[in-house]
Amino acid sequence: MIRLKNIFKSYGSENVKCNALKGINLTIDTGEYLAIMGPSGSGKTTLLNILGGIDRADSGEYLYDNLKVNEMTNAMLHKFRRDHVSFVFQNFELINYYTVFENVEMPLFARRMSASQRKKKVCEALELAGIEALRKKLPIHISGGERQRCAIARALVSDNNLLLADEPTGALDIKTGEGIMRVFDNLKKTGRTIVLITHNPDVAGRADRIVNISDGNIV
């Protein structure tokens, strides 16, 4: 279970301060599929970054199961991320000079697996994302939808329980976006906790629960 208590986050200096999150309280159950909706600049991505441990809250409490994430040192936060969190970004964030296979393989290098174990895991993830045939292609030679599937396969390969997706269909056309959302629908069956950010009510509608955020507050 994830529990956020009174989370505050601001950016900028004392003079020009932007309050991104103003006391967020949120509980997410293990295995829940949660959609976060809100206008641009409302603090959705900031919230997702704090959930994923790639940014820190200024104050408040973040509990992941029994782990106090907000009290972790940088090194502990890196390990927390490695062991519990996977990301899917709107712009895919793939390394363009690595093949699809190598991109998906990336999280496994941190786990000191043998090459054969890695190959097995990557093939499974590629199959789940429906892009086995693209394994030797470079990201620049495949479509946007295929790139996002690659990013999803990379998120799946590490078996982390928390999957955070920041507008995964934002850069895709409607038809391709629909294909990606079907992959997410299937992921729900794996028991992972999924937190997805979207502007699109249709995409959000597929989640178990929708949380709306506006001007740094849950509404």
Next chain:
Amino acid sequence: MRNSRRIKIAFDMCVQEGVKSLLGIVVVFAAFVMFGCIFMLLGHNMSYTDRIETGLKVPYEKVGYINIDSMKLDYEEEKEVISLIQECDEIESLGHVSYGIQNTSRCISFLGEIQYGHQTVIPDNEYNVGEMVETYIMSAGAWDIMNLRLQEGAEPSQLEPDDNTILLYLSERYSGLVSVGEHYYDTYEDGTIIYDYVVAGFFSPDSYILANGTANSTNNLIDAGCCSMDYAVVEVPGFLFNTAYFSTKDGGFSEVKEYLGSIAQNYGIDIDMYELSSVLKFHNDNTAAVTKYLIEIAVLFTAAAVLLLIGIQIGRVISHAKEYGIWLTNGALFHDIALVTIYQNIIYVILPMILSCFAVRKITDMILLGNGQTAGPVISIFWEMNVPLLTVLAVILTAVTAGIPIILLYRKNAAELLKGETAG
């Protein structure tokens, strides 16, 4: 993450940069070649006294040089003068050395096949391979002054050659070609023997003599200092010469000068005497300004190059910020990223440094080792000063150029790196 993977990531990032990487390596390589050349010149300038000491068996403070104006003397008188000089109580040893003698005797010209290309006193086009050999001519007394050591054979003082016999001492490089005790006869067409060359010994590799012209003037700036006996062929004949190095018992040059003055007066000739320490002092005083200038250049150039390389490396890290962010959101720990940055710097700094050592060595060969005779002392500067200095510089440079970007990366979280942010 395994170290091999970190190295692979660093290597992939370098390869991915393509021409940019190559240019970076070329810039660092060029900088290290410049460092290397400056260090070599500096080392060469600062080690003149060391090279002089390398060429001698006795302390340089005890060594002097005599030049006898023997034009007015016949052979017998010259012999008398030399004998009288040898009788001076303060002189311990007296020995002549002639450099760069072109010996065209057919009987030993085959030695040139090994020597050819390594001695440059004689222009390449003057003789063909195998037509001549370049030699030093020494008298037995020089053995006690110069830093000569044999690994096989006997010293001239043990052999006492007659007027027609010439003892040959050779670098060990010739040991496969000739053997100690072999005779080679230089004859007229009718078979009469002119000279009997006897192979008397082979030098050990740590043999050196003072370089040509080192001591025969108090105002020379010849800076070779000493010559190695690599490729050397030394002739020790039984006859006399009018110049000689000498060593004193207690550095009593004034007594020697007085003694030589009385001989000169008696025979109506001029005998010039130079103290090696005076020559050395003149040389070192004159090169001190150059040395100071070289040190200033080295310091300025090092500072400028370090700043430039830090700038290049920071630029490189900024351009890879997004990739570091991707790795951090896919299981990599910060110390993985730090090590990747260090390995990148090793590729960008240590690799060109190693390559630059080869280049500096080659440049040294061309500029400072024009004459293969001085190779030994100069190469020792290369290994004992240049390579360690370049290595230390490369390690410091790697630490600095990796350290600053690592600090920049550490101050940013993965979310900021994903946006490509590193500065600020």
